[in-house]
Every structure is written in structure tokens, then in C-alpha cells.
Amino acid sequence: MMTKTKVAIVGPGNIGSDLMIKIMRLSKVLEMGAFVGIDPESDGLKRAARMGVPITAEGIDGLVAMPEFSDIKIVFDATSAGAHKHHNEVLQAHGKRVVDLTPAAIGPYVIPPVNGQTALDAPNVNMVTCGGQATIPIVAAVNRVAKVHYGEIVASIASKSAGPGTRANIDEFTETTSQAIMDVGGATRGKAIIILNPAEPPLIMRDTVYCLCEEADQEAIRQSVEDMVAEVQTYVPGYRLKQAVQFEHIGSNRPLHIPEMDGDFTGLKVSVFLEVEGAAHYLPAYAGNLDIMTSAAMKTAEKIAERIAA
Incomplete structure (x- = not known):
């Protein structure tokens, strides 16, 4: 033993x-x-x-x-x-x-x-951060199929699950998560946003991941994301897709202008919506961020x- x-x-x-x-x-x-x-x-x-x-x-x-x-x-x-x-x-x-x-x-x-x-x-x-742990696996899952030029994540957590330490580190949260989207997730550019939701009763952690990437096989991207979700579930059982992976083709007739990117974007936009339910070992299940x-x-x-x- x-x-x-x-x-x-x-x-x-x-x-x-x-x-x-x-x-x-x-x-x-x-x-x-x-x-x-x-x-x-x-x-x-x-x-x-x-x-x-x-x-x-x-x-x-x-x-x-x-x-x-x-x-x-x-x-x-x-x-x-x-x-x-x-x-x-x-x-x-x-x-x-x-x-x-x-x-x-x-x-x-x-x-x-x-x-x-x-x-x-x-x-x-x-x-990294709670938002990074929830979303960067998804950026990496997309990136292993289609090069991600820009990754943006929005992490929404219940205000009651954010203690003094979390609140004191909001700026560091956005900076560290943005950098890790690039360094670990593989995106050329990264951006992170955190929302402390004061709703009552408290809402479960929700995360949105947007990837602007090269055109690729959408089914391969979807499968890569689902495989990654299954891997995260091996140690966070409450981690799951909220709905099917969404795709949108961005053509040259209506390119996206993202300030963080160099020039306009055309290609594939991948949107992934997640929720993370906590195991309630210390705080209630809404604190999936913990x-x-x-x-x-x-x-x-x-x-x-x-x-x-x-």
C-alpha cells in the first residue's frame, strides 16, 4: 500500500x-x-x-x-x-x-x-483560475482540430460562491485566464470575462466559450469537444455541455472585427455552452467554480x- x-x-x-x-x-x-x-x-x-x-x-x-x-x-x-x-x-x-x-x-x-x-x-x-479550468480544455479541444485565432470565455459564477480572495483577484483573473487561453489552449489571442451573479436563489456556474478558427470538419470539432468534456468529467462529474456545440460560418461579405485581433476575421465561429455543478463538499452545488x-x-x-x- x-x-x-x-x-x-x-x-x-x-x-x-x-x-x-x-x-x-x-x-x-x-x-x-x-x-x-x-x-x-x-x-x-x-x-x-x-x-x-x-x-x-x-x-x-x-x-x-x-x-x-x-x-x-x-x-x-x-x-x-x-x-x-x-x-x-x-x-x-x-x-x-x-x-x-x-x-x-x-x-x-x-x-x-x-x-x-x-x-x-x-x-x-x-x-490558472476556476474559469480557466472550465473553459481552456474546450479551447484546446477546438484547437487540436482547427487552429484557433481568437478564444474568448465568459465565466458566470454565483456571487455567494466568490469569497474575499476571489473578489480581490478579479483583475488577475482576467489577465491570467487570457494568457492561459493562449499558452495552454493554443489560441493566438485570448480574452476572459468574469461575472459575479447576485441572483437569488444562486445560479449554477455557467461558462461560454467562443472560438474563431480556421474552417474545418465540424463533426470532428464537435467530437473533440465531447471527448474533452468526458475527460474533465472523470474528476469533475458535474461538468457538462449545456447544449450542442454551435457553428457559424463568417464569410468575407460580413467579416468580424475583433479589437484584440489583427484585422478582420473570416472563417468558423464555434460556440460552446457549459455548466459546472459542484459536488457540495463545502458549499452548495451551485459553487461549481470551487x-x-x-x-x-x-x-x-x-x-x-x-x-x-x-
């Missing part, structure tokens, strides 16, 4: 709490070694203590001072892009592997079904742990 790899989570908010519960309930590879925050009265730290996880309210310095720290191999950072730079410097000085759930993007971007095997030896890997982010982070850490143990 494989010995589990001990991990720590820095950031006891929505994302960190959901990730902790996932690891404890689902992972056969990872074991919680510490849960870290800066407010001793935070709900996340109190929950972790009730679940028997060692905690500290002294931040990253408190983690380093914990007796459990020497046994921890991987640290998840679920704080903010601004805080992550310092956290990473401290953790790298102690030889820890870091899985970054903020949009700081210090390490290479990782989207498990697209490039999940390529950065397992990197000291720091970045999980579920896909933490599920992707756990899957990546499990692969890193397997590489360390090999």
Missing part, C-alpha cells in the same frame, strides 16, 4: 476549505498535514481543528514553525496573488513543492486534461505525489 503524501493548505477560505474536505474524503494519495490561516476565529480553521487537522493562525511563518512541517511535501496556496509571491519564496527555500490556486502565475499553467503531465517536476505550478478548481488542484498534486514517490 502506498504511503500517502502529506500536504498543507494555506488559506482557510472557501477554496481552501473545499480542497481540505476533498483531500480527506476522496484522495488515496494525499493526506492533510496542516491547515494555515491568519485569523484564529476563521470558520475554516475552526472546521479543520474539529476534523483533527493540525492548524496555525500565524500564516506562512506559523506553518514553517509547526512540528509537522518537515513531513509536508506539497503546499497548496489558496490565498491571493499578492500574498503568493512571499509564500512561494518561503516554501521554495525549504524545498517544498507548491500548487498555486491564486492567479499569481509564478509557475507554469496546468490544466489537467490538456497539459497535466508536462510540469510535474516544476517547483511551483499554477492552476469544485472544478479544487478538483483540478487535487488531481495535479496527486500526480506530483506519484512522481515524488516513483
Whole structure:
């Protein structure tokens, strides 16, 4: 039987709490070694203590001072892009592997079904954003059939599922996701938009992906997208197409002018509509944005742990 790899989570908010519960309930590879925050009265730290996880309210310095720290191999950072730079410097000085759930993007971007095997030896890997995890697989699926010249994604999440960390990182969300659409998804240009939907009752996460690409076999594109959806469902069961993939031919008589592109576009427009239902490990099922982010982070850490143990 494989010995589990001990991990720590820095950031006891929505994302960190959901990730902790996932690891404890689902992972056969990872074991919680510490849960870290800066407010001793935070709900996340109190929950972790009730679940028997060692905690500290002294931040990253408190983690380093914990007796459990020497046994921890991987640290998840679920704080903010601004805080992550310092956290990473401290953790790298102690030889820890870091899985970054903020949009700081210090390490290479990782989207498990697209490039999940390529950065397992990197000291720091970045999980992009919840919107990126949901949509970049689709951009990549289209791009492997027809070159995507422009990819645009719109991620709509329930306002109640966006904690202080998410709200503090809106600008970084759009910048990091846009860059990853190009670097991982393969698009020549990328754009990302996030919407915090205040509707009551809260609505499930919805994502729209638009790809402007070269003309290609539409059935091949549709099949590629469906195959990618099935792959994401292996670790996020609530991930699904909302309707069939849509196609529109853009002819030279009515070309599209996209400010982010060089010149007018003619070719094929592919529209994909997704929804992500959460597993409700911490927040209700409408918080699919948490579920896909933490599920992707756990899957990546499990692969890193397997590489360390090999």
C-alpha cells in the first residue's frame, strides 16, 4: 500500500476549505498535514481543528514553525496573488513543492486534461483560475482540430460562491485566464470575462466559450469537444455541455472585427455552452467554480505525489 503524501493548505477560505474536505474524503494519495490561516476565529480553521487537522493562525511563518512541517511535501496556496509571491519564496527555500490556486502565475499553467503531465517536476505550478479550468480544455479541444485565432470565455459564477480572495483577484483573473487561453489552449489571442451573479436563489456556474478558427470538419470539432468534456468529467462529474456545440460560418461579405485581433476575421465561429455543478463538499452545488478548481488542484498534486514517490 502506498504511503500517502502529506500536504498543507494555506488559506482557510472557501477554496481552501473545499480542497481540505476533498483531500480527506476522496484522495488515496494525499493526506492533510496542516491547515494555515491568519485569523484564529476563521470558520475554516475552526472546521479543520474539529476534523483533527493540525492548524496555525500565524500564516506562512506559523506553518514553517509547526512540528509537522518537515513531513509536508506539497503546499497548496489558496490565498491571493499578492500574498503568493512571499509564500512561494518561503516554501521554495525549504524545498517544498507548491500548487498555486491564486492567479499569481509564478509557475507554469496546468490544466489537467490538456497539459497535466508536462510540469510535474516544476517547483511551483499554477492552476490558472476556476474559469480557466472550465473553459481552456474546450479551447484546446477546438484547437487540436482547427487552429484557433481568437478564444474568448465568459465565466458566470454565483456571487455567494466568490469569497474575499476571489473578489480581490478579479483583475488577475482576467489577465491570467487570457494568457492561459493562449499558452495552454493554443489560441493566438485570448480574452476572459468574469461575472459575479447576485441572483437569488444562486445560479449554477455557467461558462461560454467562443472560438474563431480556421474552417474545418465540424463533426470532428464537435467530437473533440465531447471527448474533452468526458475527460474533465472523470474528476469533475458535474461538468457538462449545456447544449450542442454551435457553428457559424463568417464569410468575407460580413467579416468580424475583433479589437484584440489583427484585422478582420473570416472563417468558423464555434460556440460552446457549459455548466459546472459542484459536488457540495463545502458549499452548495451551485459553487461549481470551487469544485472544478479544487478538483483540478487535487488531481495535479496527486500526480506530483506519484512522481515524488516513483
